[in-house]
Amino acid sequence: MNNDRLPLSWTAICPLDDIVPNTGVCALVKGEQVAVFHVDNGEPEGIVYAIENFDPGSQAAVLSRGLIGNLGERVVVASPIYKHHFDLRTGECLETPGYSVSAFAARVENGQVWVEI
Template identity: 85%
Template sequence: MNNDRVPRPWTAICRLDDIVPNTGVCALVNGEQLAIFHVNHGDATPAVYAIENFDPGSQAAVLSRGLIGSLGERIVVASPIYKHHFDLRTGECVETPSYSVSAFAARVEDGQVWVAA
């Protein structure tokens, strides 16, 4: 899990409208695959999250294709292979913390999705 607080440059990914609500897409940023998620909480403000796309449990780059849900207060994505849940805010793997992935700051500005990675 990426815990360093080094400022990172913001990279434009795509238009928010290019990501179907409550799904994810994969983006290649600086040679690394990131899973970008558009989460609609039912209010007017959509949220975006970014984590590594690589699932350590299955050894495959598949997290962007997982199912979004919640476990208590946590917003998570379930890996499509072994169903481990990854917290979209922190990258922590709920079932196996040693499988945690890096999380990156993400925002929407003027309809554009940006990620600091």
């Protein structure tokens, strides 16, 4: 993603209840596809993460459809095509660091998911 085009700002994505726990959705933010994930961490609202939706390995916008899990201490999403694992905190691709994607700040406020891009 090219973050040089517009200044960073918070964008409302959807109500948290619209994202089933331990799944992701795709949102169009400032013309870019963002994968937003709701991870059940045992807290009432869980935690949300946001990364680019584009998978460099498969050249497809599919990361929001990947499977969420853990590899050691890392919370990851596995791409649905080649199963590369992306750290949801950093966007790092664990198998091929050159395929890493951007990660964005995300939060829940008053039941609404917000992403900073």
